[in-house]
Amino acid sequence: MRFSVNTQIAITHIVSRRKQTLVAALGVTVGITAFVFLNSLVLGFNRFFDNTVFKSMPHLRIFHDDEVSQPLLDPATHVVVNPRILNKGKNLINPDAVLKAVQSHSQVVAAVQWVTVNLFYTSGKSQVAGQGCGADIIQVDKMFDIRSTVVAGDMQNLKRMPNGVLLGSGVAEKLNLQVNDNITVISSLGVSKSMKIAGIFRTGNSITDKTRCYMNLSAAQTLLREGNAYVTDIYVKIKDVDHIERYDADFESLTGYTAENWKEANETYVAGAKTRAIMMRAISAAILLVAAFGIYNILNMTIMQKLNDIAILKAQGFSGKDVIKIFVTEALLMGLVGTIMGLLLATFLIRLMSRVYIGGDIGYFPIGFEPVVFVLGAIVGLLVTVGAGYIPARNAAKVDPVEIFRR
């Protein structure tokens, strides 16, 4: 490969002062390492938390929201009104048609009819309060990946047992129950039902594990003293989770009911994730800035030492633009070396960190090799060095050779 004259000069300068180049490059290395590592950390954490959250919560919930009474009179008439919540019931009318309408949307991965029932688990004298979820377990599995959380028994059994129940591990431990044991549940309406444990699941989220159970839709309907057309919610899993708010209106117009996405339901969590991301970005930006100053300083120094050479080059017909090219190339080379070392070091650190066992719900440290962050790190690293190199290079271009030769 043949380089242009300017590049050849830049390479010669870089190679003949290896130590300085290395110091400048190391600054970039530290910056890029921090940038890639911290951003991978944020991404890994967010992914981990998303996974945890979506093990018990749907992307989107369609339900019959409370309505407030409106005056029957013509709105132009002035009357004293006393608005109240209408006691119309919480169920969706014709749930099968609503489900079909939801499934017709192109973004939908899975949708399931859902009934929640507050209940007590009883075994002998002990009672534990909890929540029963009545739904088609196969569809629920598509949504929450139940199968991977089952620690005893088999999820499929639930389908075959009309009075079967898939119990959270926390409840099972408290009541000292195993698979195939019987359990009596009493709903908030006082309906009592004897059920058989088809399996036990453990999501890692202790609130879910200590309260929730899954049962067939019909069992939940019985516990609520309702018929088989009683469905309160439709849970939806969609493809584009991060931009879910774009589809709320679609689902509302498709079904005629309220659609609530996970971001609205978890504003605290979303805000927390945002704060984490901003914090990490600020820290990595600060480190990159320091690296940029390193490059700026070293290049400034180089230029001060090379005033003579710049004057000679200009006397021989190199223009100001050529001088800028030479020194920006030098900055770019330092940046390239630094960025490559930084990416390697970050890979090493991430690998090291991902083997650290934290325990609890988290297990291993939730950090992974994120290609997007690495590409972004490389781009940012090169941009920063070129930016930091351009300022001193522009000053070098302004060097007046006559002034140098007159000394």
Place this chain on the structure above:
Amino acid sequence: MSELVLRTEAIGKYFYEPVKFRVLDDISFEVNKGEFLTMVGKSGCGKSTLLYLLSTMDTDYDGRLFIDNELVTGQSEKKLARIRNEKIGFVFQFHYLLPEFTSLKNVMLPALKLGKYSPEEIEHRAAEKLRLLDLHDIMNKPASKLSGGQQQRVAIARALINDPLIIMGDEPTGNLDSKNTAIVFDIFKMLTTEHQQTIIAVTHDNDFAKSSDRTIELQDGRLLSHKKVWGEV
């Protein structure tokens, strides 16, 4: 009638530091092709300043400058760089080679910038120029490892690489002993007679000036004489 390569029209210049001061005033002269021209005068008379104006590196002056029948005054920085690259070779008092490069590479750089020939051809031509100046055995030595006389000759080889119209020297022998001065003088003489190149050199050395074709004498920023041979007032 010989060909003109450089012409000045009423060139003048101010210095602003420490006080405003007319350092050159109403300088008009012509230089012919193949001429060996020296510029003399007491120190501070403005001869170096004039040389830097002629070299196009200094653009802050009044009057007009023509090189190769082309108006140079007021051209863009890029255009001027191109003119220096193509038409002017420069030799300084202090050798001013790029220390990290070998002598060969130092000679090659202006030609690589010009890009008229392929890199292989440039290398060949650079080696040729070094041979001309009896330097082929130090071709691959870094410039920083050469003696003063060698460095000055490498600088001359570098000034010659693009076959410039004019070679300008700012006290090209000012830093050399008499033996090396004689060598440089002979090279300059040979360039004007055999290659029809033009030399414009500022010097303090009266012998050097006397042996040149023509001498321009400056005093207090004004042209004292330029038509006559040195010594005839």
